[in-house]
Amino acid sequence: MPRPIYLDHAATTPTRAAVLEAMLPYFGPRFGNPSSVHRWGREARVALDDARARLAASLGATADEITFTSCGTEADNLAVLGAWHAAAETPRRTVVTTAIEHKAVLAAVHAVTTLGGRERVLGVDADGCVTIAAVDAALGDDVAIVSIMWVNNEIGTVQPVQALARIAADRGIPFHTDAIQAFGKLPIDARTQPFDLLSISGHKIGAPKGIGALYVRRGTRLAPLLHGGTQERGLRAGTENVALAVGLACAAELATAEMAAEASRLRALRDALERALATSIPDAVVHGAGAERAPHVLALSIPGADGESLLMALDLAGVACSAGSACQSGSAAPSHVLTALGVAWAGAAATLRLSLGTLTTDDDIRHVAAVLPALVAKARGVGAVA
């Protein structure tokens, strides 16, 4: 069995040992419900408050601005739909977003069109960036909420969130950013950056699946999606997941503390891999190469190669990566992100997303750079059916 190499950190990450250890008491003796008045409840409440404060600190926020959710998708939905519903009594019925958002945002935005709202989906340039001029033109006085991701999950391009959020703020339009791939990779600080709503996800940063959070700037109006008790200041009913909230806070602190060193380490490894592949697979096209990119993602398309065969060959060689964002039915339709970039030939190419993270070593990168070209050469034979 070949040595396994995990290059799919943008899909999910292993739960870090320190995070697991921090959570364990809440699966054991500290099992209380934070809403209970007795000592078990108090213990849980203290842990939850502490987790909220620690997560807030890692975002430059205050504790009351953090809402825990069950995942990043829920945070995105709460931001987009919550802000849209909260503006129900106003003429602001339009949601603005971009064509390269994660489906969690795109589908939530599209959902408003079934509720009487409108969507305005902005295109991006060939490097996968939305222009400031396009956003400026789109933010009319009919807009209830604008949602633009910080780092694209398929190609890693960085959007000018600070400048875009400033435009929205000047017009009194709430600005949401999906920062699920940005957190721990780029500096995020609610004190200096004028976003109003920001989503993060635990399992992308070393916490388990099943926990996310939405930053909600004080004064931002939001309607809940889940109705029930008054947990999370009424924004998210349901008994809080104390253990996972503790895990998320722990992972966020670690990611923030390590960010500067880890980002430059990953960037150096990513760039080395990119240079090696540019030489060994000269026709490979790196997506977003002309834009600012997060340090951990390398997305490339290889014309004439079969993507499914290449992923299979890589997995059999011990290398785990993905073809972009995973799809449950295994659909071979070109990704909506590449389509938005104008990569019309993506359907006739193998697209790989190699994403680096805590597990990635120099050896991993050297090994992948060495084995990938031969696997690509074999995957080029697959499509040769007349």
Next chain:
Amino acid sequence: MTGRVLVAMSGGVDSSVAAALLVEQGFDVVGVTMRLFCYGDEVPDRPCCSLDSIADARRVCDRLGVPHYVLDMADRFGHDVVADFVSEYAAGRTPIPCVRCNTFTKFRDLVRRADAIDARWIATGHYARIVDGTLRRGVDPRKDQSYFLWGIDRAVVARMRLPIGTLTKAETRARARALGLESVADKAESQDICFVPDGDHVAVIARHLGPDAPALQPGPFVDRDGRALGRHDGYARFTVGQRRGLPGGSTRPRYVIAIRPADRAVVIGTRDELLGHGVVARAINWLTDPPAVGARLTVQVRHHAAAARAELVRVDADEIEVALDEPVAAITPGQSLVLYDGDRLLGGAVIESAGRMRSALPLYAEALST
């Protein structure tokens, strides 16, 4: 001679046991499930894209400790198999999509995937055998599927493994239980064509060609002499040899004996008129060196038909003709003519027509007419 083998797994018992046997034999097994079609919105109660079958195959592979992948081959399958299926019905013929799936999808396109992962071998759960590099009938006469395998490129046969061809269906199920594959051991047998839900091939044709397609429009029932006998509601609903759906009022059983798209006629006649004495077939594929004209063979004109003794009377580049020792009923354009020497598969072709050639017996029809 072990090594890596790519196993096409449908999630059913046959391919599951095939994979398990190859693991036992020491092969480096890689399981794949092909996603070949999508019912779309028309069949809301079906799991779209065979997701249930994919989950079954994945579970079996997990149990066997081997990797499993899903390959989306719907584009090529749609082109090579579904489109042909529809156009054959439109041409008044009765296609066998399983033959084309084996020829083009499993043993051509999937072999390219095997090459990409350095798999020397390709395996399926067919009831047929590979013996000394030749294709043979499976040992279970009721399950033998060699009839569907005649179109495979001869060079690929050397790379095939068909591990359950030596088993009966009952033995396969028993092996599945013994291997702990209870989840698939007692699955019902699929009789339908995979992409034709509920056996309703007319619905598939209508979806592809539109409800106004000539094959789905009313037309006449006629007899051999052109006498009108009634109306039918689309010749695509009929196949040669069919009795269901024909007009009544005859004392003798009547059968469809031909379909004539030019005037949308379904020709009906007696049992005698259904008999053919020879077969002309096209798109010949040989799995062995071609036998000489005059060779004695056994042939099969339909899955589950009895093997018939015949003589090879003509071999052109693409077309062959055989003369049957005894007449055979319902020789149907679009079905396969498969040639055997004992249990060894020699090749096959797509039936074009029941040949006019009679065997060496006295040509009494001509004798009567003179």
